[in-house]
Amino acid sequence: MGYLLFLGLVVGGTILILVALRLTAPSRKGPWQSVVLLTAASGQAETEVWRSALRAAGVWVRVQNVGDFGWYGASSYGYELWVREKDIELARRVLGIG
Numbered sequence: 001m002g003y004l005l006f007l008g009l010v011v012g013g014t015i016l017i018l019v020a021l022r023l024t025a026p027s028r029k030g031p032w033q034s035v036v037l038l039t040a041a042s043g044q045a046e047t048e049v050w051r052s053a054l055r056a057a058g059v060w061v062r063v064q065n066v067g068d069f070g071w072y073g074a075s076s077y078g079y080e081l082w083v084r085e086k087d088i089e090l091a092r093r094v095l096g097i098g
Helices: 002-024 044-056 085-095
Strands: 035-041 061-065 079-084
Touching (some): 035 044, 044 079, 044 085, 079 085
Antiparallel strands (some): 035 079, 061 079
8 A cells, every 4th residue: 555655646746747847848939920921932943042042141931832732733833931020121132022
C-alpha cells in the first residue's frame, strides 16, 4: 500500500509540474502582426527570386500557392507573396514595385 501511495505522488507530482511549466511558458508565436498582399508571381522561379531578395533585405515573406486547382487548371498568377504590414514599403522598394 505504501508503494502505491509513493508511486501516485511521484506520477501526480510530475504531471502537476509539467502542467505548471506549460501554463507559464512564454508564447512562441509572439505578438500578432497583420500581413498584407505584396504581389502575385506567375511561376515558381519568379517567386523564389523575389522571396530571396526580400529575405536578403530582412523582410519576412509568406508565399501562398493559389494557382494549383488540379481539376480546374492552373492560374496565370499561381503564387501570392505576403509581407508584414510594417515592411510593405521596404518590400516594394526591394522588388521595384511602385
